[in-house]
Amino acid sequence: MAHLVLQKQSDNSAASGRIFSVCLAVAATLTSLFITVIASEERGATWAEKAVWVATGVVILLAAHLLPALTKGARMSVKGMALPIWIAALLATGYTHATFFLNAQGRVGEQRASDVGATMSVPALPSVHSLRSRTKIAADVATTLRNLALLDIGRCGANCGAVNARRKALSARLEALRIEDAEAVRAEKAADARMAAVDRSQKAQDNARVDPFVANLAAVLRLRTDLISLIMAIVLGWLVDAVAVVSWASVARSRPGAVVPEIAPQAPVAAPVLRTCDVSGAAAVVGQAAANEPLLHEEFVAPSIGECEFPVEPAVAAATAQEEELASLADLAVAIRAGRVKSTLSSIRAHLGCTDGAAMALRRRLAEEHPDLFRPVSRLC
Known part of the structure; x- marks a missing residue:
């Protein structure tokens, strides 16, 4: 009686483990199928190309997930032929999953960058009437100062009024040139401030495009962020595939009829x-x-x-x-x-x-x- 109770408990435990393995295997395979369909659809331009890419990815994915379970218990020659096919299918599936993760990370990075760009304000350039550079203004100032110096050296004679009028005109022009130079300096400062704001906005958007965890990990490992992103995408893809492969292999190992529990024969009790x-x-x-x-x-x-x-x-x-x-x-x-x-x-x-x-x-x-x-x-x- 105790043996039957223990056997029943063992059967219940095996059934629970089998159900869990089936659920985990189906979930992992469906997740990989969704990833494969999305990544394959992005590679084609027309509907025919997208359909071919999707079909190819699904076939390779199923081969990568189910070949170990299908070849369980087969001859060594069959396993030897299936091994390189399974490795190639696993590599191709990892490439597909890495493509999906990189594209998804790029899209969400662009969305974060656009949000950052919308929140940061960039100052506008002031309206400037003169487009002359400070070099030309400085040349005009020098010419005006030379003319004033020539007037101060010469004698006015009979045309003192005309000389005074010319001196006032040159003085007014010099003042205008100085004002223009001040406006040019202010415009240059405003342009520099705007360029600095644009640079800050671009830097913030570039930082927002990169995943924060990837950025911190790249800083710790002293590697490029794109290399870290590629490694993380490959690892995530192969991790999902590994869960599916192990789960399907466990389901194949514990299928009904695969293991028959042995019952110890009871020796007949001899009567006296x-x-x-x-x-x-x-x-x-x-x-x-x-x-x-x-x-x-x-x-x-x-x-x-x-x-x-x-x-x-x-x-x-x-x-x-x-x-x-x-x-x-x-x-x-x-x-x-x-x-x-x-x-x-x-x-x-x-x-x-x-x-x-x-x-x-x-x-x-x-x-x-x-x-x-x-x-x-x-x-x-």
């Missing part, structure tokens, strides 16, 4: 040999039967009144069987010497009514104890 005895004490062995076998013959029962039954110990039963075997051996030797029985197996079996094994054992004992019965009889010439 009953020996009957009458009142006078004459004893005879009645019979011997297993405890789990029904009594089919009346010779196993001694119903006569005045007889008693008592169990015989196993050692006594063995001694009785040995005595019977010796008696049969002696009777057989006498019969062979008398010519009633031959020393062949068939003759011994027919004489005693026993099996081939018992007849062979008796013949072997007979050859050991009575070798003269097996010597060839010399014929008289």
Whole structure:
């Protein structure tokens, strides 16, 4: 009873493990199928190209996931042919999954960059009437100062009014040039500030395009962020594939009929040999039967009144069987010497009514104890 309870608990545990393996395998394969369909669809331009890419990816994916389970228990030649196919399918599936993860990461990075660009304000350039550079303005200032210096050196004479008017005009032009130069300086500062803001915005957008974990890991490992992104995409893709492969292999290993629990055979419990005895004490062995076998013959029962039954110990039963075997051996030797029985197996079996094994054992004992019965009889010439 305890053995049946333990076996039932073991069967329930195996069934639960099988259900979990099936669910995990189906989930991993469906996830990989979705990834393959999306990644393959992005590689084609027309619907026909997309369909071909999707079909190719699905076939390769199923081969990568199911080949180990399908070849379980097959011959070594079949496994040897399937191994390179499975490795190639696994590499192709990893490439497809890496493509999906990189494209998805790029799209979400662009979305983060656009959000960052929308939140950061870039100052506008001020409206400037003059497009002249400060170099030209400085040249005009130098010319105006030279003319003023020439007027200061010369004498006015009869045209003092005209000289004064020219001096005022040059002074006004010099002031205008200085104002223009100040405006140019302010415009340059505003342009520099705008360029700095644009640079900050571009840098923030570039940082937003990269996954934060990838950026920190690249900083720790001192590697490029694109290399870290590629490695992470390949690892994630192969991890999903590994879960699917192991789960399907577990399902194939625990399928019904694959493992049959062995039940230890129970040795038959021998019932004690009953020996009957009458009142006078004459004893005879009645019979011997297993405890789990029904009594089919009346010779196993001694119903006569005045007889008693008592169990015989196993050692006594063995001694009785040995005595019977010796008696049969002696009777057989006498019969062979008398010519009633031959020393062949068939003759011994027919004489005693026993099996081939018992007849062979008796013949072997007979050859050991009575070798003269097996010597060839010399014929008289």
